[in-house]
Amino acid sequence: MLKIWTDGSCLGNPGPGGWAFIATDGKNVAERSGGEKDTTNNRMELTAVIRALTAAKKHDELELHTDSQYVKNGMEKWVQQWKNNNWKNAERKPVKNKELWQQLDQLAQTKRIKWVWVKGHAGHDMNERCDTLARTAAEEIK
Secondary structure (H helix, E strand, C coil), rough: EEEEEEEEEECCEEEEEEEEEEEECCCCCEEEEEEEECCHHHHHHHHHHHHHHCCCCCCCCEEEEEEEEEHHHHHHHHHHHHHHCCCCCCCCECCCCCCHHHHHHHHHCCCEEEEECCCCCCHHHHHHHHHHHHHHHHHHCC
């Protein structure tokens, strides 16, 4: 099983942002990161997961660790209801970041994913490393 940690960062919200993921199959470790000039933290959190799932194309079963309740709840609780409501939220307003949610939903349908929430900035080594990578990417894009 491939284990993945993701994180997003934004300097200001909106502002320059960064995303990062770390993936390991137990033998090999891969780190990737990048950024965008004008974005939000939630967009970077979603982008990190999208980039990780895209990179994990050879793997069907994943354990995905995120410190984003937005991402975890979105995938486990909200996305099906949004689709049923033509991408409207509970207030009948358009879902924010719809295009990213649609992309993530499409990628997730091709995998078996165990979503794991980890508390951010709480000393989890891989989460802390992801945070550093994402923050660095945001600072470099500034």
